[in-house]
Amino acid sequence: MKHTLVVLVENKPGVLTHVSGLISRRNFNIESINAGYTEEADMSRITIEVDADDEYELEQVVNQLSKLIDVIKIIDLTGKDRVHRDLALIKVKASPENRAEIVNLAEIFRAHIVDVNKETMIIELTGEDVKIDAICELLDDYGIIEIVRTGKIAICRGPKAAKDL
Amino acid sequence: MKMTGAQAIIECLKKEDVQVVFGYPGGSVLTLYDALYMSGFPHVLPRHEQGAIHAADGYARATGKVGVCMATSGPGATNLITGIATAYMDSIPLVLITGQVAVSFLGRDSFQEADIRGITTPITKHNYLVRDVRDLPKIVKEAFYIARTGRPGPVLIDIPKNIFAEEIDFEYPAEVNLRGYTPICEGDSQTMNAVFDELKFAKKPLFFIGGGLNLSDTSEIMQKIIAYTGVPTVSSLMGLGCISSDDPHFFGMIGMHGTYAGNMSTTETDLLIGIGVRFDDRVTGRLDQFASNAKIVHFDIDPAEINKNVRANIRVIGDLRWTLEKFYQKLQEKPAKEWQDQFKPWLEKLSGWKKEKPLTYKKDTDEILPQPVIEKICEITEGNAVIVTDVGQNQMWTAQFYGFKHPRSLLTSGGLGTMGYGLPASMGAQVGKPNKKVICICGDGGFMMNCQELMTIADLNLPVKVMILNNQSLGMVAQWQREFYNSHYAHSCMRTKADFVEIARAMGVPAVRLDKKEEIEAVLKKAIFSEGPFLVDIRIPEEEDVLPMVPTGAGLNQMILGG
Numbered sequence: 001m002k003h004t005l006v007v008l009v010e011n012k013p014g015v016l017t018h019v020s021g022l023i024s025r026r027n028f029n030i031e032s033i034n035a036g037y038t039e040e041a042d043m044s045r046i047t048i049e050v051d052a053d054d055e056y057e058l059e060q061v062v063n064q065l066s067k068l069i070d071v072i073k074i075i076d077l078t079g080k081d082r083v084h085r086d087l088a089l090i091k092v093k094a095s096p097e098n099r100a101e102i103v104n105l106a107e108i109f110r111a112h113i114v115d116v117n118k119e120t121m122i123i124e125l126t127g128e129d130v131k132i133d134a135i136c137e138l139l140d141d142y143g144i145i146e147i148v149r150t151g152k153i154a155i156c157r158g159p160k161a162a163k164d165l
Numbered sequence: 166m167k168m169t170g171a172q173a174i175i176e177c178l179k180k181e182d183v184q185v186v187f188g189y190p191g192g193s194v195l196t197l198y199d200a201l202y203m204s205g206f207p208h209v210l211p212r213h214e215q216g217a218i219h220a221a222d223g224y225a226r227a228t229g230k231v232g233v234c235m236a237t238s239g240p241g242a243t244n245l246i247t248g249i250a251t252a253y254m255d256s257i258p259l260v261l262i263t264g265q266v267a268v269s270f271l272g273r274d275s276f277q278e279a280d281i282r283g284i285t286t287p288i289t290k291h292n293y294l295v296r297d298v299r300d301l302p303k304i305v306k307e308a309f310y311i312a313r314t315g316r317p318g319p320v321l322i323d324i325p326k327n328i329f330a331e332e333i334d335f336e337y338p339a340e341v342n343l344r345g346y347t348p349i350c351e352g353d354s355q356t357m358n359a360v361f362d363e364l365k366f367a368k369k370p371l372f373f374i375g376g377g378l379n380l381s382d383t384s385e386i387m388q389k390i391i392a393y394t395g396v397p398t399v400s401s402l403m404g405l406g407c408i409s410s411d412d413p414h415f416f417g418m419i420g421m422h423g424t425y426a427g428n429m430s431t432t433e434t435d436l437l438i439g440i441g442v443r444f445d446d447r448v449t450g451r452l453d454q455f456a457s458n459a460k461i462v463h464f465d466i467d468p469a470e471i472n473k474n475v476r477a478n479i480r481v482i483g484d485l486r487w488t489l490e491k492f493y494q495k496l497q498e499k500p501a502k503e504w505q506d507q508f509k510p511w512l513e514k515l516s517g518w519k520k521e522k523p524l525t526y527k528k529d530t531d532e533i534l535p536q537p538v539i540e541k542i543c544e545i546t547e548g549n550a551v552i553v554t555d556v557g558q559n560q561m562w563t564a565q566f567y568g569f570k571h572p573r574s575l576l577t578s579g580g581l582g583t584m585g586y587g588l589p590a591s592m593g594a595q596v597g598k599p600n601k602k603v604i605c606i607c608g609d610g611g612f613m614m615n616c617q618e619l620m621t622i623a624d625l626n627l628p629v630k631v632m633i634l635n636n637q638s639l640g641m642v643a644q645w646q647r648e649f650y651n652s653h654y655a656h657s658c659m660r661t662k663a664d665f666v667e668i669a670r671a672m673g674v675p676a677v678r679l680d681k682k683e684e685i686e687a688v689l690k691k692a693i694f695s696e697g698p699f700l701v702d703i704r705i706p707e708e709e710d711v712l713p714m715v716p717t718g719a720g721l722n723q724m725i726l727g728g
Contacts, residue, residue, distance in 0.1 A: 010345060014294075018286055025287050056472050063469035069291040069311060072345040 032151030084154035093143035171200035177305035191237020193264030196329035212617035218248025223590030239277030254580025258317035290318030315348025352483025367436035376403025377441015395505035406569035420448035425522035454720030555587030555611030558640035585614025623673030676700035
């Protein structure tokens with residue numbers, strides 16, 4: 001089962017390497033990892049999607065990560081009421097004849113066209129990963145040249161910050 | 166007070182009450198070494214950086230203090246790696262100070278540059294690269310705090326050359342404030358009730374003790390708990406000595422080379438209480454058959470140890486100094502007599518196993534067997550020596566046949582199994598415990614891996630006694646080849662023209678060869694009661710096995726027995 005972990009860490013060089021290194025060294029299966037600044041200057045937030053076989057494996061991931069001195073807190077958002085998003089930029093073949101079709105398709109998905117030239121378009125889409133998977137499947141017919149995705153980030157609904165959960 | 170970074174480090178070491186550092190100089194730490202020279206700070210110079218760190222590790226294990234080790238950048242630092250991993254696996258508190266190329270040279274593949282922070286990340290509890298000399302006192306303070314609190318471990322501080330020379334206004338912080346690190350000391354008292362309830366209904370409980378008791382110096386309270394309840398007790402390699410081997414409740418080591426009584430009781434127990442252990446695969450054998458009839462209780466300071474290898478029904482998280490006291494208090498709710506009566510049949514069953522199948526060896530031989538040699542060393546030292554082993558057959562025979570009585574009396578590389586550990590670690594132990602008899606028991610293979618430290622031992626006139634159980638082969642490797650690889654001795658034979666006695670003498674250590682059975686006692690006594698260092702090259706037969714043995718992939722009750 002996939003779990004979304006929020007890992008709050010000290011904003012120092014090398015911490016992301018430390019976290020990702022620990023996960024791979026302990027032989028856990030990592031689906032996606034994403035790091036960025038937060039509302040506090042000295043804290044970074046890493047969102048990890050990890051595939052755990054059972055609760056024991058998940059517990060090991062959390063407990064091992066907790067041992068890192070630079071890890072401040074780990075919150076498991078799985079099952080909590082939350083918003084999660086992935087950002088994708090998709091470069092797709094777009095001849096003048098099928099350009100309109102692709103624009104229509106993008107509109108249905110509330111995606112943005114961020115670049116157009118004679119042969120291709122770049123589509124920007126944010127959303128849950130299944131939505132991005134869906135547009136990719138449709139765009140495949142036109143010929144996808146390149147996809148870049150950020151991996152999942154997640155935030156809890158309600159008034160509380162993850163660090164206060 | 167104004168001072169250089171190098172002087173600041175010396176000040177920090179004094180504030181942390183460090184008595185001695187083990188280190189090896191080199192280009193990037195020359196400023197630090199100059200400060201050591203000027204301050205006259207005690208320093209031990211080994212002949213290899215690996216010797217330095219194993220010595221610091223032996224010092225830490227023998228004394229309970231943080232061991233400190235220094236090395237220069239690049240190759241000096243990478244020579245520490247095996248020692249760092251050794252200490253990490255056995256949770257030994259060390260602070261390692263490595264030099265680094267100057268900040269302006271970082272990342273350019275400069276002369277003697279290695280990313281030691283990156284290299285040591287998986288094998289340190291924490292590590293630092295100092296980029297600003299003003300951070301230095303805070304970082305050293307944190308390093309010592311992290312190394313010795315919670316579950317102990319090695320912490321590395323990498324310091325660029327220019328930082329040693331830059332000036333700061335020195336002030337040592339009074340407190341450490343790390344929001345991501347709050348070591349657990351006190352756990353949840355409620356769990357004691359749960360353990361109490363389980364024990365109340367248990368018929369065949371078993372205490373399984375480990376190195377955590379050594380690290381937390383709690384063997385005394387554990388002995389009280391055992392005496393009060395009468396629960397039989399077994400140990401991991403790292404727990405040996407915490408309970409005296411002649412205690413009637415103690416049934417020795419369990420695992421791959423564990424005792425018959427120990428392994429059988431582990432298989433049969435209905436309540437296994439693991440205390441300061443991490444259920445290493447050398448202990449459990451086949452996991453699904455390990456204590457498969459038992460509920461498992463696990464006492465540990467590190468929550469990540471719970472359910473890592475063996476699933477625990479009850480977790481008792483906290484420092485053993487806290488949890489064992491609480492547990493002992495809770496046990497008093499039932500009188501000692503009632504506990505002891507409850508477990509008496511079970512204790513008798515174990516005693517029967519012990520009597521029926523004790524650890525044994527061939528008696529009718531003219532050859533010098535390692536087991537009686539170890540027994541004789543124990544007899545001569547009255548079980549009071551600090552025994553440092555290398556790794557392999559010598560380590561297992563020592564664990565089986567030296568009757569350990571005291572905590573911190575067996576220093577051995579348990580987790581990593583580092584060959585070459587014994588000699589330098591015994592040197593560090595002797596530095597830390599100058600009035601104790603320190604005896605290094607090693608094989609011929611492991612001895613050669615760091616034999617250069619004989620020279621250091623001679624220079625410092627440390628009275629370490631080195632006993633080489635010399636079978637002219639890599640004994641444990643050969644044993645496995647005999648057992649599982651059709652006796653194909655692929656490169657495990659080391660028949661050599663060289664002579665350990667001559668090697669020792671050349672390095673300044675008196676030495677003799679022991680190759681006659683009738684001379685065992687006289688030679689061992691001469692060595693052990695000699696003033697300074699001494700080496701004995703003991704010629705043992707090539708094909709002597711360590712038994713009992715549980716083959717890999719088997720359950721603990723499927724032992725190959727010896728004798």
